[in-house]
Amino acid sequence: MSDVKSFFDTPAPAHLTGIKAWLLTHDHKRLAIMYLWAVMFWFTVAIILGLLIRIELMSIGPTIMGAKLYNSAFTLHGVIMIFLFIIPAIPAIFGNFILPIQLGADDVFFPRLNLLSWYLYMLGGLLAIVSLFTGGGFPDTGWTFYVPFSVTTNHSVPLTLTAAFILGMSSMLTGLNFITTVHRMRVKEMGWMQIPLFTWSLYATGWVQLLATPVISITLLLVIFERAFGIGLFDPDKGGDPVLYQHLFWMYSHPVVYVMILPGMGIISEVIPTFSRKAIFGYKAIVWSSMGIAVAGSLVWAHHMYTSGISDTAVFIFSLLTYLVAIPTAIKVFSWVATLYKASIEMTPPLLYALIFIYLFTVGGLTGLVIGAAGTNIHVHDTQFIVAHFHFTMFGGAGFAFFAGLHFWWPKMFGVMYNIKKAYIAATLITVGFMFHYVPMFVLGMMGMPRRYFDYLPQFAQGNALAGIGGIIMVIGLLLMLYNLVMSLREKVVAPENPWGGVTLEWSVPSPPPVHNFVTAPSVKDYPYDFSEVLKKAAQS
């Protein structure tokens, strides 16, 4: 650690002390840390729920819970994982911490709005808890809240919807803040094509957040109104259309998978060149593919609805568009692999997570083509195949990218280094467990085992037992990873300013950074991934 006072020791605004220095802070870095703890709390809760679901499925018949409780368990697991973990995780934590620094700025454009976003996030989480203990029982609709069930069930749905509504608002304001910060707070010398790729990906994400989130907000409100007043929007008897709900829901919820994955891709685009000591292959291609994914990804929502009775024309068009999204995604994967080619690679925990990301995400993406095609989709719709596919993309993709980011920027955020060996062991356990957990689910889905069922036929027993063992190994790995990170705060092995040899601006400031981020004025490179100086230094030492 350097002799500059870090943001941990300098409240902003300056007159605040004690807990107020946190709860009323305007500092993007403090807010990032506050998000970190809140998100980690929810992540742990949802992991435990996931484990409970998995243990229930390990043997035939009610093992640890019955059908009703199972419905609530997967609903809560899904809602928490989506709205409280994977959507906010990367933008709210690393976006808040790193984006302003990568732009050479001292904060985001609207620091107070940033604080409000955090409070909205906490309020949404709190409401989600309250919704458990009010109304007619735990929410049980699945994270998708499909009508007509969500309108007719007597379980506590409106409050859960309100929670999701508020969480959406928080996410939207964060997106707005990032877009504005990128436009208005960049240091003068930094042109658009000198912006680091992580920040670029958050910029693209910000647009999706801003444009798509209002749709879900309105949709969730409509369900609440429908329950309260029986307007009949989604009720054919009154001239409504239940499929309209699905359109509205997926108009947001599909783009939102890009809110999850784009920032993840941004992290990977930072980690790979750093540990390859090599300029990233196809910088511009990655930038444009981010924007391309943001646009194309917003136009494919109805591929979740092939079996819902939408018209064949719509199925055809949406299937075609779905295939088009694969192109910008493949461009990125190609660029990462090409960056690694003939590079002087240094293996570290963040790079290991990034490499696993590429593998798992590619499997997730390719199985996406299986279900993006209207024909094969009919066969596996609503089966365990789907569950395996979206865990490969959301968990193997966005989740692993998040883990890579955690291990990459942890020394920057806290000024301490975690135990590298434990980090490797955790990564290995998670990955091995992951494969044993989700690969059998692909097979089970192909065999016809539906999702969201607490029980199954004897022919599915072997696969579920295997998946159970995988699930347990995976959770042990996840807990070890979290434990290792938390313990680093106690063991306090000091991390240098630039432990990895990174070249973007966050590596030129002390770890942890001072309150205004920069000690000397940031100097912007012509090209953001120029490693010549790092290599020169390495050659000298």
Next chain:
Amino acid sequence: MSKDSSIQHMMSYKQLALVLISLLILTGVTVGVSYVHMGIFNVPIALGIACFKVSLVLLFFMHLKYESIAIKVSFLSTVGFLAIMISFTFWDVAYR
């Protein structure tokens, strides 16, 4: 990045009044054409006038005319996005 786009643009009362009067006249026109029967053109014409009025409000009252290109592109992309969402949904309903 330059921060000089924060300069305020002031509109004179005369200009504002002119916009207001055009809006009022167009409201009158909307009411007027509703009495004329033009078959399938009824709705497009009413919508056309409404769009024109909205554009006046956005451009002058909401200052879009004097904003930087980034704000204009942002605004147009939201409109485009909305148009796409509505039209794509119609593909489903229209061909069902």
